[in-house]
Amino acid sequence: MRKINREKQDKAKFRQQQICRGALKVLKRKKFHAASMREIAAAARMSIGNLYNYIDKKEDILIFIHENMFARIHECFERTFRDYHEPQEQLVAAITELFKTACQMKEEALIILTEARSLGKKNLRKVLQRESEVVGIIESIIVNGIKTGAFKLENPHLFANVIASNLWIIPLRGWNILPYHTEQEVLDYLLFCFFKVLKGAKP
Amino acid sequence: MRKINREKQDKAKFRQQQICRGALKVLKRKKFHAASMREIAAAARMSIGNLYNYIDKKEDILIFIHENMFARIHECFERTFRDYHEPQEQLVAAITELFKTACQMKEEALIILTEARSLGKKNLRKVLQRESEVVGIIESIIVNGIKTGAFKLENPHLFANVIASNLWIIPLRGWNILPYHTEQEVLDYLLFCFFKVLKGAKP
Amino acid sequence: MRKINREKQDKAKFRQQQICRGALKVLKRKKFHAASMREIAAAARMSIGNLYNYIDKKEDILIFIHENMFARIHECFERTFRDYHEPQEQLVAAITELFKTACQMKEEALIILTEARSLGKKNLRKVLQRESEVVGIIESIIVNGIKTGAFKLENPHLFANVIASNLWIIPLRGWNILPYHTEQEVLDYLLFCFFKVLKGAKP
Amino acid sequence: MRKINREKQDKAKFRQQQICRGALKVLKRKKFHAASMREIAAAARMSIGNLYNYIDKKEDILIFIHENMFARIHECFERTFRDYHEPQEQLVAAITELFKTACQMKEEALIILTEARSLGKKNLRKVLQRESEVVGIIESIIVNGIKTGAFKLENPHLFANVIASNLWIIPLRGWNILPYHTEQEVLDYLLFCFFKVLKGAKP
DNA sequence: AATGAATGAGAGTTCATTCAT
DNA sequence: TATGAATGAACTCTCATTCAT
Secondary structure (H helix, E strand, C coil), X not given: CHHHHHHHHHHHHHHHHHHHHHHHHHHCCCXXXXXXXXXXXXXXXXXXXXXXXXXXXXXXHHHHHHHHHHHHHHHHHHHHHHHCCCHHHHHHHHHHHHHHHHHHCXXXXXXXXXXXXXXXXXXXXXXXXXXXXXXXXXXXXXHHHHHHCCCCCCCHHHHHHHHHHHHCHHHHHHHHHCCCXXXXXXXXXXXXXXXXHHHCCCX | CHHHHXXXXXXXXXXXXXXXXXXXXXXXXXXXXXXXXXXXXXXXXXXXXXXXXXXXXXXXXXXXXXXXXXXXXXXXHHHHHHHCCCHHHHHHHHHHHHHHHHHHCHHHHHHXXXXXXXXXXXXXXHHHHHHHHHHHHHHHHHHHHHHCCCCCCCCHHHHHHHHHHHHCHHHHHHHHHCCCCCHHHHHHHHHHHHHHHHHCCCC | CHHHHHHHHHHHHHHHHHHHHHHHHHXXXXXXXXXXXXXXXXXXXXXHHHHCCCCCCHHHHHHHHHHHHHHHHHHHXXXXXXXXXXXXXXXXXXXXXXXXXXXXCHHHHHHHHHHHHXXXXXXXXXXXXXXHHHHHHHXXXXXXXXXXXXXXXXXXXXXXXXXHHHHCHHHHHHHHHCXXXXXXXXXXXXXXXXXXXXXXXXX | CHHHHHXXXXXXXXXXXXXXXXXXXXXXXXXXXXXXXXXXXXXXXXXXXXXXXXXXXXXXXXXXXXXXXXXXXXXXXXXXXXXXXXXXXXXXXXXXXXXXXXXXXXXXXXHHHHHHHHCCHHHHHHHHHHHHHHHHHHHHHHHHHHHHCCCCCCCHHXXXXXXXHHHCHHHHHHHHHCCCCCHHHHHHHHHHHHHHHHHCXXX
């Protein structure tokens, strides 16, 4: 009995991933609202009717994409905290992982960043809360670093926001950067800039 | 004859502003695609039919908003270059002006940043080109500063992109920052960070 | 200004009648839920989009039909009270008028009687209230007749309900009656039955 | 072999009853067309797939309900003719039984009365035929009574229709009557009215 | 016999855009 | 220039029904 339920859940999860993949295919070409459920269903190789067995509303697809993204982000932090224990190492690792994830999931990131306002109130709150969690974790690493003397910095909360904001530079402004610089260059440059600030004296 | 044409153009400009203001009223509350022409026309205190005397397609409204925004941005640069001649002063002034403009026009900025993908190919190209102009101007100030020895920096193109990207931090992430910091604090902090980098040695 | 508003309202009323007539054409052939808005719009010789300029929801059409019907019913009562003053005459006249109206508007009557349960709570309440008004008026005539000694009857409220219920016998059971009897025969027969009761002694 | 078939049929009958009960649970709350097969299957504690082993189309459920109803009605007549032999007694008994059945099966009655138009042509004919059978039986009792001199009445066919029509007064108009009168009162009143007519002179 | 995932036609409704006035 | 009624394509979502297991 429990096993059957388990299988059912797995199937549902699989279908939801299928829907996400299909939706992403379409969302590369057009905005969420311009992508019709017919297109998404076709891209996911499902009938519309069946698609609606796994979601309630179109908006749910956005939520799935968002959840996928944040699952990936949390994996970044997990690896970081598993492998490193010094704040400086942790910060480098976290930024590197997050930046690379943002590059790999450029589409998803762009969708999340630009479509958030399509969400209903409840979902919007959830999304914003998750984003501020990310900032919170970065902030905590910085605060730790300040305590250990690794960093010298006022206003870690603000700086964490600046870091978080810059992590998405490729999805948002890649069109103007990638013709001239590789992702790795951009990452190195950002790290260089961040550490300039983190190591410095007061203004 | 020419005078009449002139008057006509003025009227058209006036109507376009009226449309922009109306649209913005609506776009504060909902996404572009969710805002119907009915609502926008009502908010602009025009009939739909008349509204269509001044635009061809809904997308044109986005273009108007974008043009307004960039007119404002260019005014920022004009004031900057009129009032300052040293690269360092120019950069501070430009960043300050642009940042404040972004804060004042938070709504417009957010609309432009999140709705760009709604645009048709031709309009999208135009918009992106204008954005990269802004980056170009910032870059030229930096390059100047490097020549005069005011700044010490590799890769001014990349850094200009970083600066440009951070100028929009309030429209994009204000929800997570403004509860804790004022706009002025954020601006000061950004300037502090930027100049840490601009003054520094190689990594 | 007022005149223009008046014209607009007239136009709207006209369109609503047009919709009603179109809907009735369709509703003769199928139940309300089985009639699609497309069919109704076509039967009303309107585009769907325009149809929705005059209604908010499909249910509104049912309400229009109902309002039409009740307007007709009230005209029956108005004529009755204008032309007759003796309770007995009034009752004969009212029953005659209502019965004939029910026969003329067989379709509408059937729709109202069978579709009431499709209505939303608020509209259902309104409809039921109007129906019980009709019963109330009949009851008041009977009560009057009892006072004047024209009728001899216990329980006028219940009898008014019986009368009201039988008025719709043609729309509801015409299929089994009209092959054998004319509407006039049925009316005469009902009047005969009713007056048997109204004139009689206690059971 | 035959026994197995018998068992199969019993099972089928049982399932059909199960479906009826489930459907009725749902149909108390919403109209037939608004009740989805999903809901009905759930209420009948069956899977949709299995439900379709016992019906062909949704409409069949309506037919089952109708058959149940008419089985009950025929039981009424059976008891009547078993227990009474005088036309007057028979008529009182039949009306009493039928009226009480209508009250007990208010929901079913309402469904049948209001959903008949949903039926396909063939089923509709069957339903109407069964209803006119009921009228026919009532008529035959009256005709008998006229022959024996118990009743004095013109047009027994029409009067049978009137009686039949009034039997459903509680399902149809109970909402306006039951707040003020008990079912028994209504029955007594109807009997009183009917016999006023049945005993009387010509109009 | 029993399950429920899958199908896809079709429902109500909205909306950018046009056009007669 | 100004109006807003009219158009109809396109949208999201539901549902009776089928079918592989």
